[in-house]
Amino acid sequence: MSGNILYIKTYSYYKELIEDGKFLPGDRMPSLRECCKDLGISKTTAEAAYFQLVADGYIVSQERSGYYVSMNKKASLNKVQLATTNPKKSEKIAVRYDFSKIGEDPEYFCFSLWQRYMKSALRYTETLVSYGNSQGEEELREEIAEYVRKNRNIYCTLDDIVIGASTQSLLMILLPILKNEGLRTASVPTVGFERYAKVFEDNSFAVGYRDKEADVIYVSPAHMTSYGEAMSLKRRHEIAKHSENGHIIIEDDYQNEFNYSKHPCPSIFALAKGENVVYLGGFSRVLMPSIRISFMILPSSIRAKYMEVASKYDQTASKTEQIALSHFLRDDQLNRHIRKIKRLYGTKREALKSILEWLCEGLKGADKLKADLLIGECGTEMAIEVRGMERDMLEYYLSQHDMKCIIDEQKNGIYHLIFSCGIIALEKMQEIDTVN
16 A cells, blocks of 8 residues: 555544544644554654644644644644644754754864964964955965866966955955946846845846846856755856856855766866956865855956955955965865865765655655755755745654754745755764664
């Protein structure tokens, strides 16, 4: 007998018991384990039936206690009822499996090694008592030029590189230059890039989405969506070709270090030979978020304009961290670190995929609900696309599994449940039983 039929039969069985008064308001329902044993069904089927009973208002879940009958007639569980039947919803509950935090696994960052490089940088007293170069420390720019040549096939000089604390702070330098050149329209990939759209808007650019006719086209080839969808090689060539028509391409190479695609993913900057393409890179995701150092590589035409205004900008990245990072790159420590954590994240991605497949099956048990797994090629994030369920019920469903993720509302009642395996420990993920 199919799982859907069993789920409906289980749901109807308990529904009739409640409506017939066999179970009274406040009565404790059989546990999921007891339900599976008594009816000879799987845990997934039992969860789907109970979840639908909750959705229809027949039962409620008390955290770490079980399920209880809430009423003896059918009623929809709207947002008001959910708040009253789940009294702990408004409280901040520490969930066991938090997939909402995007960052790096603290167990695998080389803290002691980085501390040694920071201590070494602090010995450069003569350098540290002066303000930093507005373009960034020369030594670090030399190492970055070598790093991108080896890793991204990008050929540039240290004079092409500008260092800042973040990609946003670098854009605040770049966009006024482009505006002074008469550029007025900009394009970002999706509404998910609202932070970058805001920077363009703050600089008086009219912002659109996937607009190939825009004066400035911002792309993130290795992370086009919140779940790490990578841009195809064909599309990269198309955009590189597009730069020949006078459009400025801003290539944010975010998360390219954690690319698990089987196909080559060259930089657009390299494909366009650096013409009309600005390359953005950073070190927060490959080291840790608190190390705020990013950089941009300017094509020759824009570099000349930048040099005219460079002295008007202060350096936003820590001088001490710049010195430490230059030595870290010089000794090839960063590439060693990336190789190590990329292997770890590959293992964690497989574990996360199994968990999300299991959650998808549970969600699909609910009537008129669609749930699809979204897996990209890059980074530590994956997603479930859900249609036909309210946000409150999605949060409630996750809470039953002691989980938390980012819930991103799309158009037409569609939600993306975004899970990151970056920070959560692999051992904790392996605790989640997805067998039954």
